Amino acid sequence: xxxxVAVDVGGTFxxxxxxxxxxxxxxxxxxxxxxxxPAAVIAAISAFVADLAAPRGGLRPTAVGLAVPGLVTPTHxxxxxxxxxxxxxxxxxTDVSLPVVLGHDVRSAGAAELAYGAARxxxxxxxxxxxTGIAAALALDGALYGGAAGWAGQIxxxxxxxxxxxxxxxxxxxxxxxxxxxxxxxxxxESSAEAVLSRTDEVARRVWDEAVExxxxxxxxxxxxxxPALVVIGGGLAQAGEALVGPLRTRLAARLAFRRPPRVEVSxxxxxxxxxxxxxxxxxxxxxxx
Numbered sequence: 001x002x003x004x005v006a007v008d009v010g011g012t013f014x015x016x017x018x019x020x021x022x023x024x025x026x027x028x029x030x031x032x033x034x035x036x037x038p039a040a041v042i043a044a045i046s047a048f049v050a051d052l053a054a055p056r057g058g059l060r061p062t063a064v065g066l067a068v069p070g071l072v073t074p075t076h077x078x079x080x081x082x083x084x085x086x087x088x089x090x091x092x093x094t095d096v097s098l099p100v101v102l103g104h105d106v107r108s109a110g111a112a113e114l115a116y117g118a119a120r121x122x123x124x125x126x127x128x129x130x131x132t133g134i135a136a137a138l139a140l141d142g143a144l145y146g147g148a149a150g151w152a153g154q155i156x157x158x159x160x161x162x163x164x165x166x167x168x169x170x171x172x173x174x175x176x177x178x179x180x181x182x183x184x185x186x187x188x189x190e191s192s193a194e195a196v197l198s199r200t201d202e203v204a205r206r207v208w209d210e211a212v213e214x215x216x217x218x219x220x221x222x223x224x225x226x227x228p229a230l231v232v233i234g235g236g237l238a239q240a241g242e243a244l245v246g247p248l249r250t251r252l253a254a255r256l257a258f259r260r261p262p263r264v265e266v267s268x269x270x271x272x273x274x275x276x277x278x279x280x281x282x283x284x285x286x287x288x289x290x
Contacts, residue, residue: 004282008274011132019279038085049094065282067108099285108277110137117268129235178214216251234267
């Protein structure tokens with residue numbers, strides 16, 4: 001059976017699998033060796049792709065879709081602040097003899113939400129996955145918008161508190177410095193945002209409250225500028241469910257005095273959105289080479 005290799009590279013884990021027509025036939029997860037530098041991450045991706053592309057139970061991969069963070073073209077990973085790489089060609093990520101297409105991780109996941117998830121019936125959507133970092137994918141009239149140079153969607157580095165907390169990007173007061181899962185955990189001395197949510201002390205409540213407020217501020221700005229009908233929250237933090245989107249809906253509405261807020265929903269695809277998005281990338285390779 002023909003299928004495609006799909007790999008979604010995150011700051012903490014890489015998700016990989018074999019996919020056919022939106023169905024995940026095989027999946028596994030591996031750690032991303034980000035602390036070891038860009039060369040180690042590239043080598044880990046290459047090994048993962050090679051393992052997935054090997055014959056497995058009658059499945060025959062025909063293309064590879066690779067979703068990575070940063071500034072990305074179909075042939076090059078131009079820049080990633082998360083991993084520190086610059087101008088990495090697609091061929092560097094794998095030596096398998098299959099067509100390979102690179103894509104932006106968040107926009108790829110957003111494409112999956114449009115194809116299979118919560119945004120199927122809505123052409124104007126802001127998809128916001130919250131994990132190690134924060135970015136966004138914007139669909140306008142059903143088409144994903146990447147911007148003039150591919151940088152569209154960097155909402156995690158929108159300043160929500162000028163001169164606020166430092167961000168790894170070099171700015172201060174960024175949304176990600178307050179509301180990413182990694183920042184929430186670090187500010188409370190925990191290993192995960194889930195651990196923060198399980199606490200009831202004043203520090204944990206304050207950090208969570210500031211995270212929700214920062215998200216409301218950023219989404220109010222995005223709403224007034226872009227007018228999405230729907231905001232889909234994805235990524236690891238979306239697993240908080242109503243503990244996150246309940247207060248976020250209330251605070252977003254309070255920040256929009258003269259208009260109704262967009263609907264805010266949790267991703268229907270959950271952590272599989274990036275993997276399915278990577279598979280859609282691979283499908284474009286087959287369309288191109290057919």
